[in-house]
Amino acid sequence: MKQLSTAHLLGIKHLKKEDINLIFETADHFKEVINRPIKKVPSLRDITIANLFFENSTRTKLSFELAEKRLSADIINFSASQSSVKKGETLIDTVNNILSMKVDIVVMRHPNVGASMFLSKHVDAKIINAGDGAHEHPTQALLDSYSIKEKLGTVKGKKIVIIGDILHSRVALSNIFALQLQGAKVKVCGPTTLIPKYISSLGVEVETNLKKALAWCDVANVLRVQHERMDLNYFPSIREYTQLFGINKEVLDSLGKKIVIMHPGPINRGVEITSDVADSNQSIILNQVENGVAIRMAVIYLLAQQIKK
Numbered sequence: 001m002k003q004l005s006t007a008h009l010l011g012i013k014h015l016k017k018e019d020i021n022l023i024f025e026t027a028d029h030f031k032e033v034i035n036r037p038i039k040k041v042p043s044l045r046d047i048t049i050a051n052l053f054f055e056n057s058t059r060t061k062l063s064f065e066l067a068e069k070r071l072s073a074d075i076i077n078f079s080a081s082q083s084s085v086k087k088g089e090t091l092i093d094t095v096n097n098i099l100s101m102k103v104d105i106v107v108m109r110h111p112n113v114g115a116s117m118f119l120s121k122h123v124d125a126k127i128i129n130a131g132d133g134a135h136e137h138p139t140q141a142l143l144d145s146y147s148i149k150e151k152l153g154t155v156k157g158k159k160i161v162i163i164g165d166i167l168h169s170r171v172a173l174s175n176i177f178a179l180q181l182q183g184a185k186v187k188v189c190g191p192t193t194l195i196p197k198y199i200s201s202l203g204v205e206v207e208t209n210l211k212k213a214l215a216w217c218d219v220a221n222v223l224r225v226q227h228e229r230m231d232l233n234y235f236p237s238i239r240e241y242t243q244l245f246g247i248n249k250e251v252l253d254s255l256g257k258k259i260v261i262m263h264p265g266p267i268n269r270g271v272e273i274t275s276d277v278a279d280s281n282q283s284i285i286l287n288q289v290e291n292g293v294a295i296r297m298a299v300i301y302l303l304a305q306q307i308k309k
Ligand code: CP
Pocket: 056, 057, 058, 059, 060, 061, 131, 137, 140, 264, 265, 266
């Protein structure tokens, strides 16, 4: 049986093209499973998974939980706001206490860059990064590419523009790595203050004119402005941001072609995207969410195959 080349899923940066192909092939199988009347397989009855969320989440947390349940794994859930982290416990102590309950896989979201890499070096479990600060969100990028492939038949050669707050976005960085690995062309578009200076070193072009960016692309992946990660004012007002970088029906209709609209969520309706676009037939936002379960089942299943019982 084919195996992933990595022992953990810490970021797309550590994956090979063959790993992405294997994850997608496995996700195809699980997508068929989750559309059956009985949406469950017994594959991971001997596996216990801890979901550790040190930062808020709706989609990723529920999607991982559902993926684990569909694979018949035992799961425990941990939320930092209701835990002894508040009493001063360190990350390693918290996780080692959880692991002493015989946990095989840890899914972790953490506000600090590199937290899952750190954990993978200090604890004896498979680690899946569910988002580390403004660094990487690998399962989001995998489900995004999978959704593009599903919609357009391939990722190779497609033109993708990522729009908005690139500076604070782990979704942007993981998407750039994943899309380039599969042969897509990637541009970013947003206020210059929200584009990181290192972006050109990743082989990504910057387009600050939204209409030009949309006219170029096959797919626009629209990001939220991450106010919670901002310690400065990066643009004068939300109103101005929406005027310059908000996606609305008028701008899409003026393109003379139908591009695919994506958004990782959570959406700020009326800020980066209007409701008539988010809910239109050009949008694959809810397909992304559906595909997230199949992708996470695939990642968990493939890492679990490496565990010797
Ligand atoms: N896309 C995403 O990571 O959403 P959540 O923050 O709700 O998990």
